[in-house]
Amino acid sequence: MRVIGIFLVLLNIITLVGPVLGVILAYQDNLKGIVIPPQVENVLSGNSFTGGKIALPQFVEATPDSAGKTVTLVFEFTNPFTYDLMVKSISADVECSLHGFKLGHASLVEPANIPAGATVDLSMRCDWTQKAIDHCHAEHKGAARLDAKLVNIIIEVSGITIQSDQEYPINVPIS
Amino acid sequence: MYPYLRRGETLRRDVNWFGLAGGAAIICLIFISFFVPWWKLVVGDGLVTANVSPLYTAFDFVGYWFTIPLLWALNFGSVLSMAAGGVAMLIYSIYPEKSYSKNLLGFGYKKPLISVLLFVVILVVLTQTVQVLLGLSVPLVGSATSTLPQSMTYGTVVRVLITANFQWPFYLATVAAALCIAGNFYHKKITLVSPPAPASSPTTAKEVASPAQ
Numbered sequence: 455m456r457v458i459g460i461f462l463v464l465l466n467i468i469t470l471v472g473p474v475l476g477v478i479l480a481y482q483d484n485l486k487g488i489v490i491p492p493q494v495e496n497v498l499s500g501n502s503f504t505g506g507k508i509a510l511p512q513f514v515e516a517t518p519d520s521a522g523k524t525v526t527l528v529f530e531f532t533n534p535f536t537y538d539l540m541v542k543s544i545s546a547d548v549e550c551s552l553h554g555f556k557l558g559h560a561s562l563v564e565p566a567n568i569p570a571g572a573t574v575d576l577s578m579r580c581d582w583t584q585k586a587i588d589h590c591h592a593e594h595k596g597a598a599r600l601d602a603k604l605v606n607i608i609i610e611v612s613g614i615t616i617q618s619d620q621e622y623p624i625n626v627p628i629s
Numbered sequence: 630m631y632p633y634l635r636r637g638e639t640l641r642r643d644v645n646w647f648g649l650a651g652g653a654a655i656i657c658l659i660f661i662s663f664f665v666p667w668w669k670l671v672v673g674d675g676l677v678t679a680n681v682s683p684l685y686t687a688f689d690f691v692g693y694w695f696t697i698p699l700l701w702a703l704n705f706g707s708v709l710s711m712a713a714g715g716v717a718m719l720i721y722s723i724y725p726e727k728s729y730s731k732n733l734l735g736f737g738y739k740k741p742l743i744s745v746l747l748f749v750v751i752l753v754v755l756t757q758t759v760q761v762l763l764g765l766s767v768p769l770v771g772s773a774t775s776t777l778p779q780s781m782t783y784g785t786v787v788r789v790l791i792t793a794n795f796q797w798p799f800y801l802a803t804v805a806a807a808l809c810i811a812g813n814f815y816h817k818k819i820t821l822v823s824p825p826a827p828a829s830s831p832t833t834a835k836e837v838a839s840p841a842q
Binding site (some may be wrong): 458459462465466469470471472473474476477480481487488489490491493494535536537540570611612613614615616617618619620 | 672673674675676691692693695697698699701702703705706709710713717729732733735736785786787788789790
């Protein structure tokens, strides 16, 4: 019985220590890899994404409606992950770049699913306030386009809410 | 083998049913744990997922699955240890009166209990450590909205919904631990009721099976 007892104690030790020793031997040239393997480093550095690095959406165009009360902003976004992203909402205030005057509020027209590695157009609709229309008539009389910026940007994507204090420049037509 | 058996007696062998069920539960648990984690943590709508158990741990970061070699080694050690414990419990339970049975029982019955306790303790310590070091609230059970430290997000405010829950294999492990402990208690009952060997002129089982002409 003593032999069985000793065998079981040895079995305990071998099963717990053996695999750890094995991994240490396998990674003896790169001990850091035991905790942070090369694959994880790749993930953290973004090298294993399908489309390269994460990039901000690119502003494509702005189209005003016939009444001149709203404008549709189109952005192009590439999903760099090997994972479908669901953009539930985007909202931002639109300000005149020159005067810092608030022109209106923009929000995503409809939630968008972006498949892994795909590039899609995201449309945001901006409603001009009456004060914004008055501002354009007073301060930008005769101008066809206006340099503006998106501020207080809030993006909700796949359960993560990102609130940025960065400004995003856009150029919109005014009538 | 059964010197106390006399003519006309039936051959009866005690089986520790609690231990047998516990051993079987351990073996089932090992296989199940490769497919279903004991504890699952999801960040956002599955953007980041952690499938955690003492037997298999894997992470999914935006569609990219990986494991950590040190965790893999610890998991593999646990698999070997649990498998040995499960087999020991099964052998013991079928032959609880053998001279080596107590060794096997002592080796096997604590394995699931230790796994469950250590697992919960490590989870609690890890979630608390993340909270203290990163200020990130990670729930052990349920959902919480946490704000990532701005040092990690370059000044951008990033709020994430974190959901964590124990999965059914964790409860199976708890049941296996309870069965093994019950098996340990039942072992005392078996050893108490086992009839003692007669003092003189024993009739062997062979004689019972083939009576003298």
